[in-house]
Amino acid sequence: MNGRSSTGLEIRIAAMLCYALGFITGLIFLAIEKDSRFVKFHALQSTLLFASLFIMNVVLSFIPLIGWFFNMLLVPAMLVCWIGCMLLALQERKFLVPIVGPIADRESRRF
Numbered sequence: 849m850n851g852r853s854s855t856g857l858e859i860r861i862a863a864m865l866c867y868a869l870g871f872i873t874g875l876i877f878l879a880i881e882k883d884s885r886f887v888k889f890h891a892l893q894s895t896l897l898f899a900s901l902f903i904m905n906v907v908l909s910f911i912p913l914i915g916w917f918f919n920m921l922l923v924p925a926m927l928v929c930w931i932g933c934m935l936l937a938l939q940e941r942k943f944l945v946p947i948v949g950p951i952a953d954r955e956s957r958r959f
Contacts, residue, residue, distance in 0.1 A: 862881065863887050863940070867934045
């Protein structure tokens with residue numbers, strides 16, 4: 849999958865950057881990418897994944913004790929997921945994260 853995206857970046861770099869700041873860069877690349885389905889897929893997957901993890905983090909922080917415990921498990925898992933997503937996108941691999949990946953794949957084909 850060589851070439852450049854409509855942003856002028858290499859496709860693999862653009863896909864990796866979709867994950868750089870979580871759902872924020874995912875939204876940015878969703879707005880500016882016009883050509884590459886690969887980049888659009890990673891932008892949408894990043895947005896869905898990290899927005900849902902952010903919401904879970906906020907909700908768990910309001911639940912005393914048990915919520916805090918699960919939040920302590922969620923944060924390291926988020927870090928591993930974030931690094932893994934960036935590395936796999938940099939390798940130009942289209943991987944589907946459970947639950948949000950199939951949604952991102954289906955919806956990225958629409959536009």
